Amino acid sequence: MKRLVPLGLPLLAALALPINGTARAQDVDAVFDFIPAGGRTLLEKLRAGGLPESLSAAIAGPGADVAAWQETLETARAEAPAIAALDSWEADTLAHYLAWRAPFDAGGGLPRDGRDLSLQLCQSCHIITVVVTQDRTREAWLGTMNSPSHVEIEMSDAERQLLADYLVLNAAIPIDLVPPELRAGGASY
Ligand code: HEC
Structure with a gap:
């Protein structure tokens, strides 16, 4: 099932940010608050x-x-x-x-989740909007990740599956919930 509830507060916080040369690192991160937690x-x-x-x-x-x-x-x-x-x-x-x-040490540093993987690995060639606005099945996501443009991305098989599962549940974000600075060219790459 898809997430139907708009993520109102984080989005407002992201929209209120001045994204310019002086933005602090945490403000830059805040622009991604509309992408649900992993x-x-x-x-x-x-x-x-x-x-x-x-x-x-x-x-x-x-x-x-x-x-x-x-x-x-x-x-x-x-x-x-x-x-x-x-x-x-x-x-x-x-x-x-x-x-x-799992398994891992629940008290130690936790391994990357699907959101971490998308933010770290899916922005170097195109804007993250290309990824998080897509409404796809798990098979379609795995197909994209195995396509020629994506197969070289350094992820283990388990990470590909984890990312696919995360995106099935949390992507398909409507474009009007994406901060304007991440919309430009959002449908292209
Ligand atoms: C090495 C460059 C590169 C990286 C890194 C990259 N992409 Fe792409 N992506 C492309 C290119 C090139 C296209 C357009 C051509 C195509 O569809 O293969 C594209 C298109 C897409 C599309 C839309 C078209 C399609 O094939 O479905 C999606 C969705 C996508 N990428 C998801 C991702 C995800 C998820 C990641 C991170 C795991 C990612 N991309 C990282 C190069 C990249």
Whole structure:
């Protein structure tokens, strides 16, 4: 299912920013606030409020598929208000992240999520808008990533799958939610 709720506040914050030569690095990052959080950021926020023991143990455990992570998160809702507060897209985004990334040390630095991968790897040849406004199936995303223009991008197979899952859930952002400075040429590359 697609995210239907406009991300109003982050967008307003991004629009209010003066993007010019003097913009600070964090302001430049803020222009991307309209792109929904990925699993790493979601997990970092949950961690700040204290991860329930069941979730930390599962993250260190043998790994699991998306359905099993959805169930683990559903159970953990009762133990942590911050998990209960995730909307269904966030919970799904986190479940897909954990399916491709876990196990890892839940207390250490977390591996890149789909949003990190797009911002780091998908802006050097074209504007990020080309990516995040597309409404595609998982197969179509994987097809793009295996096309001649994209196959050389340095990502592991698991990262390609993670990015595809992240984009299925979180891309298809309407162009009017994209900050104007990222719209120019948004449909071209
Ligand atoms: C090395 C340069 C390069 C990088 C890096 C790059 N792209 Fe592209 N991208 C292109 C070119 C060239 C086109 C237009 C031609 C084409 O469609 O292959 C394109 C077009 C696209 C399109 C629209 C047309 C299509 O084929 O679906 C999408 C979506 C896309 N890129 C996604 C991505 C994603 C996701 C990433 C990051 C993982 C990325 N791109 C990184 C070169 C790049």
